[in-house]
Amino acid sequence: MSKFKGVLFDLDGTLLDTANDLGEALNFVLSQHNLPTVAREKYRPVASDGAKGLLELGFKDKLSQYDYEALRKEFLNYYQKNIAVHTCLYSGINDLIAYLDENNIPWGIVTNKPINLTNALLPSFTELSNAQSILGGDSLPQRKPHPAPLLQAAKEIGVAPSDCIYVGDAPRDIEAGNRANMFTVIAKWGYIENLNEIDEWLANIKIDHPIALKAHVL
Structure with missing residues (x-):
């Protein structure tokens, strides 16, 4: 593996x-x-x-x-x-991020959410404060499914794209990750309307829980 x-x-x-x-x-x-x-x-x-x-x-x-x-x-x-009234970390994310931080595995966030909203939201979640790259949908001229934001984030965390995992819950996430030559992972706990269609996204793997990602790092 x-x-x-x-x-x-x-x-x-x-x-x-x-x-x-x-x-x-x-x-x-x-x-x-x-x-x-x-x-x-x-x-x-x-x-x-x-x-x-x-x-x-x-x-x-x-x-x-x-x-x-x-x-x-x-x-x-x-x-x-009202950006963080009901918003919460998914179960297991806290443990996964702590594991990455404890083992000095760099990580970042690449979202299509506008960067001003991303920056307004993240301070409510101190568990995510060690992100070494944070890119929003308007941080670059391109946004997912274009690979440019992922390639920029890989540069910012200091890891070659082929040595990066990209985790997302939408077809555009997996397309962007594949085009960036990253190892792509579908977060099955996310906003997926039909789990029967996710094989068509052509991700490398699908996981049911964040902790499953531990097996692919370190």
Whole structure:
């Protein structure tokens, strides 16, 4: 079994369960426009798609009747003010990160979440304070599934891409990792609507729990 020298993570749906705060932001915007709110079981699988995916879910075919940028601003303003009310680390992430830190295995975060929101959220989780690279969806001109953010993060943590693991819960994560020549891992605990489709993503492995990653480092 190959051992890897560094680990990069997606954020929403991989390290942090942010779905309920994102869903609350969606439901706030919907209520402002006198539209029905969305139940948790409906918005959770869409949480990885951010404001765009959630607004499309909530407004459906009515979205074209609104100023999309105005809705997006409403959503993001509410979300930023309430960014860590319900958000929490996934079970096992704390132990995994502690293991990486204790063994001096560098790690970082590559997310499509805007960097200002990422930077607003992370201080609430001191367990993640040792990330050696943090890149948001607008940190570079390209975003996942383009490999550029992952390649930049690998450079920042000081590990060759071929010696890196990338862990995510969406097809774009695995595509970006594969294009960056990294060892790609599907986080099955994340926002995956249909687990029967994940073989099509062409990841190297799928794991049910963060601790399973320990076997691939050190």
